[in-house]
Amino acid sequence: MSSPVNRVEIVQQRLRDCLAGESGIVAGRRRSADERLTEATGLTAGAAVEIFEDQLMSRLLDVAAREMKRLNQGYYTISSAGHENNAIIGSLLRLDDPCFLHYRAGGMMMARSRKLPEVDPVLDTLLSFAASKDDPIAGGRHKVWGSRPLWVPPQTSTIASHLPKAAGLAFALRLARRTGVATDLADDSIIACSFGDASANHATALAGINSALYTIRRGGTCPILFICEDNGIGISVDTPLDWISDSWSNRPHLKYIRAAGEMDEVWSAVAGAIEYCREHRSPVFLHLATTRLWGHAGTDVETTYRTLAEIEAAETRDPLLVNARWLIRTGAATAADLRGMMDRLQERIDVAMQIAMARPKLTSVAEITGPLAPYDESKVRSKRPAPAEATARGRIFENILPEEATAPPKRTMAAHINAALTDEMLCRPEMIIFGEDVARKGGVYNVTTGLQKRFGIARVFDTLLDETTILGTAQGAAMAGLLPVPEIQYLAYLHNAIDQLRGEACSLSFFSAGQFVNPMVVRIQGLAYQKGFGGHFHNDNSIGALREIPGLLLATPSRGDDAARLLRGMIATAKACGRVGVIVEPIALYHEKDLYADGDGLWLSDYPAPTENDPMILPGEVGVSSEESRELLIISYANGYRLALRAARRLAEDYGRQVRVLDLRWLNPLPFEAIRQHAAECERVLVVDECRATGGGIADAVIAGLVESGDDRPHLSVRAVDSYVPLAAAANLVLVTEDQIVQAALKILSL
Numbered sequence: 001m002s003s004p005v006n007r008v009e010i011v012q013q014r015l016r017d018c019l020a021g022e023s024g025i026v027a028g029r030r031r032s033a034d035e036r037l038t039e040a041t042g043l044t045a046g047a048a049v050e051i052f053e054d055q056l057m058s059r060l061l062d063v064a065a066r067e068m069k070r071l072n073q074g075y076y077t078i079s080s081a082g083h084e085n086n087a088i089i090g091s092l093l094r095l096d097d098p099c100f101l102h103y104r105a106g107g108m109m110m111a112r113s114r115k116l117p118e119v120d121p122v123l124d125t126l127l128s129f130a131a132s133k134d135d136p137i138a139g140g141r142h143k144v145w146g147s148r149p150l151w152v153p154p155q156t157s158t159i160a161s162h163l164p165k166a167a168g169l170a171f172a173l174r175l176a177r178r179t180g181v182a183t184d185l186a187d188d189s190i191i192a193c194s195f196g197d198a199s200a201n202h203a204t205a206l207a208g209i210n211s212a213l214y215t216i217r218r219g220g221t222c223p224i225l226f227i228c229e230d231n232g233i234g235i236s237v238d239t240p241l242d243w244i245s246d247s248w249s250n251r252p253h254l255k256y257i258r259a260a261g262e263m264d265e266v267w268s269a270v271a272g273a274i275e276y277c278r279e280h281r282s283p284v285f286l287h288l289a290t291t292r293l294w295g296h297a298g299t300d301v302e303t304t305y306r307t308l309a310e311i312e313a314a315e316t317r318d319p320l321l322v323n324a325r326w327l328i329r330t331g332a333a334t335a336a337d338l339r340g341m342m343d344r345l346q347e348r349i350d351v352a353m354q355i356a357m358a359r360p361k362l363t364s365v366a367e368i369t370g371p372l373a374p375y376d377e378s379k380v381r382s383k384r385p386a387p388a389e390a391t392a393r394g395r396i397f398e399n400i401l402p403e404e405a406t407a408p409p410k411r412t413m414a415a416h417i418n419a420a421l422t423d424e425m426l427c428r429p430e431m432i433i434f435g436e437d438v439a440r441k442g443g444v445y446n447v448t449t450g451l452q453k454r455f456g457i458a459r460v461f462d463t464l465l466d467e468t469t470i471l472g473t474a475q476g477a478a479m480a481g482l483l484p485v486p487e488i489q490y491l492a493y494l495h496n497a498i499d500q501l502r503g504e505a506c507s508l509s510f511f512s513a514g515q516f517v518n519p520m521v522v523r524i525q526g527l528a529y530q531k532g533f534g535g536h537f538h539n540d541n542s543i544g545a546l547r548e549i550p551g552l553l554l555a556t557p558s559r560g561d562d563a564a565r566l567l568r569g570m571i572a573t574a575k576a577c578g579r580v581g582v583i584v585e586p587i588a589l590y591h592e593k594d595l596y597a598d599g600d601g602l603w604l605s606d607y608p609a610p611t612e613n614d615p616m617i618l619p620g621e622v623g624v625s626s627e628e629s630r631e632l633l634i635i636s637y638a639n640g641y642r643l644a645l646r647a648a649r650r651l652a653e654d655y656g657r658q659v660r661v662l663d664l665r666w667l668n669p670l671p672f673e674a675i676r677q678h679a680a681e682c683e684r685v686l687v688v689d690e691c692r693a694t695g696g697g698i699a700d701a702v703i704a705g706l707v708e709s710g711d712d713r714p715h716l717s718v719r720a721v722d723s724y725v726p727l728a729a730a731a732n733l734v735l736v737t738e739d740q741i742v743q744a745a746l747k748i749l750s751l
Contacts, residue, residue: 007302008063008294011081011315018324019339031331038330041268045332048263051091052323052333053341054114055084057122058106059320060342060349065129066298073357074129076143077298080106082291083229084319086194087111088263088270089288093192096185098151098479100166100193104229104290105145108194112150119149122349126356133367134359139513141368148515151184153479156507160199161499163208163226164472165518166191170224170283171215171473172480178458181430181481190277194227197244198234204499207468209254212283214464216253221281225273228285231292236305248285255282260289263323291317371514373551373669374577377618380569383576387610388426396426396454403609410604414447414590416560420567421448421485423610425455428483428571433460435470435487435523444489445525445590467493471500471522475508478518483575491526491584492540498549505580506551517578521570527556527690528720528735529588529639532728538587539725541735542696546582547668553581553619554668558589558641561605562623566665569616584667586638595642596649603642622674623663631657632749633682635675635702637664640690640736647741657749667698672705679706684714684748690736693719716748 031037033046062081068074080086083104090111093099101108106125113121127135128143137146137154146154155162170191176183199205208226215222228248232239249256255276259269270286277284291314295302302311327333362368387393393401402411402419411419425431433451439462442449452460463470467488474484488494501522509517528539546554555570557563563585570581595602608614625645632651634644641663648659662678664671679685685706691697699717706715718741721734 007311007315008066011293011318012063014315015318015320015324016339016342018321019335019342021335029331030334037332038264041264042271043264043267045330047091048327048332049337050114051087051111051263052320052327052338053345054087054090054110055107055320055323056342057110057345058084058087060345061106061122061125062294064126064349064353068126068129068353068357069298071357075131076129078103078296079294080104081293082231082314082317082319083107085259085263085266085288085290086227086229088266089192089227089286092267092270092274094189095151096189098153098169098185098189098191100155100162100191101145101152102155102160102162102194102196102199102229103145104196105194109145109147109150109152112152113147116149119147123352123356126349126352127359130356130359131361132356132359133362137513137515138511139371140362141513142511144511146512146516148512153508153516154511156503156511159202160195160205160208161202161503163193163195163205164211164468164500165475165479165504166193167208167212167222167224168473168476169479170212170222170476171220172477172482173223174221175432175458175477176480176482179429179432179482183481185480188278190223190225190274192225192227194229196234197228197230197232197239198237200228200244200247204468207466208472209283209285211464211466211469211472213251213253216282222283223277223281224283225277226283226285227288229288229290231290233292235296235300244287248287251285253282255280255284256287257284258287258289262326291319293318371512372510373579374509374514375573375579375619376577380572380576380618384572384616385427386612388423392426393423396422401609402607410601410606411560412591412593412604413557413560413563413585414445416564416605416607417447417567417585418449418451419607420564421451422454424568424571425451425459427610428575430481431459431483431485431571432477433485433487434463434473436463436465436489438462438487443487445587447585447590448487467497468500471497471505474520474522475500475505475518478520479516483571484520485571486520486522488522488524490538490540491524491543492537494524495545498545501552501580501582502549506549509578510551514578518580519574519578521567521574521581521583524582524584525587526584527586527588527638528725528731529586529690531588532731535727536724539731541691541720541725543584543667543691544695544697546584547698547701549668551580552668553579553666554584555581555666556584556586556638557665558586558623558638558663559603559605561608562617562663562665564608565615565617568610569618569621572616573619584638588639589642592642596646617665619666619669620671620673622665622671624678625661626658627660629658629660630682632659632684632686632745633662633678634659634686634688634741634745635662635664636688636690637667637698638690640688643736643738644688644741646738647745650738650742651745655746657745659745664698670698670701670705675702675705676709676711679711679713682713684751685711685716686741686745686748687715687717688736688741689717689719691720692722694722696720696722714748714751716744718744
């Protein structure tokens with residue numbers, strides 16, 4: 001059987017034979033560049049030849065990728081061979097039509113690059129194959145199709161996980177205009193999003209398309225061109241015949257258009273799809289017929305799952321071969337013209353390949369991680385907007401300012417978060433709040449009560465019940481210039497959609513070298529201690545899946561005044577540094593009033609009104625009680641901090657032992673500088689981690705960080721049981737308790 005490399009040579013030789021005149025095709029009358037090739041379309045001879053050149057450029061770059069791999073100088077061989085008709089889409093879209101492209105988009109990128117002469121798609125692509133740090137989009141971090149000048153955010157998506165954010169951007173276009181946010185996109189811009197037929201089955205693809213249709217059903221606009229490039233196979237699994245058309249051709253609120261046949265027929269279908277999307281501001285499903293040549297990737301041995309006859313049948317559908325014959329037959333070009341074009345492009349690529357292979361690679365951790373988690377405290381502070389004027393605050397709070405309220409004079413965490421969101425919305429006109437039940441209902445725990453009434457339906461709105469859509473909308477809105485603060489109703493439900501944070505939102509800056517960012521702050525209601533109510537899905541006590549996401553900021557407050565300042569600090573950091581942040585708000589502490597005894601009101605606090613000098617809580621800044629205590633340092637957060645304070649009082653009153661309690665506040669990155677400082681001032685360290693013992697929380701990382709820094713004092717931890725949280729009093733058997741903290745403290749104090 002022939003090897004994949006030989007199939008490349010066979011396909012290329014067949015094209016060369018055609019262009020050498022061996023195909024038996026006789027050229028017709030030669031057309032002028034501006035002459036239409038058929039009466040039914042606006043495709044001219046000149047435009048058709050340019051498209052073919054872009055397709056040929058993409059094909060020869062795919063061949064170069066395999067040659068670079070052979071030389072051990074290239075690191076990517078997933079090709080666009082057989083998909084080159086997507087260049088027609090690239091030629092018809094405008095540069096202010098943002099494109100979210102999957103990995104077989106070579107032809108489309110070549111055609112889009114033609115619109116901006118200063119972009120060199122040949123060298124740029126070869127630099128990405130070579131993983132050179134001179135690659136203008138990813139800086140050698142990965143091979144991605146992307147370009148800031150061409151408005152193509154890079155995608156890591158291999159499973160269509162970019163569709164929700166593409167739909168989110170389409171939804172946010174009108175929203176940005178309504179809120180007065182400046183954007184470089186025109187009023188009639190549309191969003192293009194490409195994916196494969198196999199990926200169309202993925203949950204994230206279905207979520208993205210569903211959210212677009214839902215938007216239209218609710219009376220909104222969502223001008224997105226969903227481009228399904230159907231080659232009939234996903235790696236080795238065939239797509240059933242007519243599966244895509246049967247699945248998507250009769251969906252309400254979705255215009256279905258199939259693009260297949262000769263170049264002018266594909267052109268006509270694509271032009272119609274773009275025109276409909278632009279005019280009607282609604283989703284279009286463009287079903288582009290393609291074929292896949294040379295397997296899934298360079299390492300794929302296609303003959304293990306396809307017969308030689310099947311492979312050869314696919315090769316007869318090679319779009320370059322089909323299009324070359326059509327160009328010659330219609331008189332748009334001669335075989336000699338196209339042969340000369342191929343020779344010139346090959347020479348250009350050969351030269352550029354040598355340049356790309358000689359360019360420098362990433363050689364340090366600092367270079368690699370530079371755009372992953374940028375943080376500049378001075379920038380955060382200087383770019384924080386001034387607080388709203390007193391008259392505006394008085395009006396929005398109906399003349400009862402939260403810091404001056406007399407009934408009661410101190411308030412709960414829920415009230416403080418509501419007030420802080422209000423103040424941030426007042427001074428940040430680009431900020432929007434959305435999620436399940438956050439608008440009319442005001443949230444399940446009334447945390448967002450009144451916000452829609454204060455700021456209107458354009459800035460505070462309910463979404464459909466789908467966490468993937470919520471986080472996709474946030475990413476799209478952020479790329480439109482808005483500052484999204486979405487809410488995920490419960491921590492357990494985040495796991496349905498966490499790849500939208502892990503694989504998409506937090507990777508955008510990394511894979512674009514900071515050229516694209518999607519700043520946002522995700523509010524998540526979570527953690528346990530709800531007195532036996534709710535069970536696992538409402539008492540999820542694991543943050544491990546969040547802590548492992550590179551570049552993600554993660555914080556959780558324990559007190560109401562801290563919650564307000566943390567929220568301000570997180571929002572300011574997200575905006576100034578382009579960061580993605582998550583605040584896990586402890587549900588059990590939303591309406592908690594007491595600390596030591598029922599009715600003592602010691603867990604209520606005054607609202608820290610926003611002033612020029614009022615400090616935000618920024619990354620690395622911790623809270624601490626009893627700094628003079630040196631016998632034992634208890635490190636905790638959220639519910640654990642409150643429990644630790646209660647335990648510390650018992651230790652003082654019953655045993656005469658003095659305890660310092662540290663509130664971490666920031667769980668990713670952990671505030672190690674502050675941890676080491678306070679640990680150095682105390683004799684022993686106890687970590688109280690309310691999350692599950694194995695990978696669920698922070699205890700292991702805190703103790704490891706101390707030990708690895710040379711700290712030789714005794715360390716101990718108290719952690720929750722590795723179990724889901726049951727109902728009723730049984731919950732207390734798996735959660736960290738005050739008694740456990742006291743006993744652990746006495747144990748370590750005896751060492």
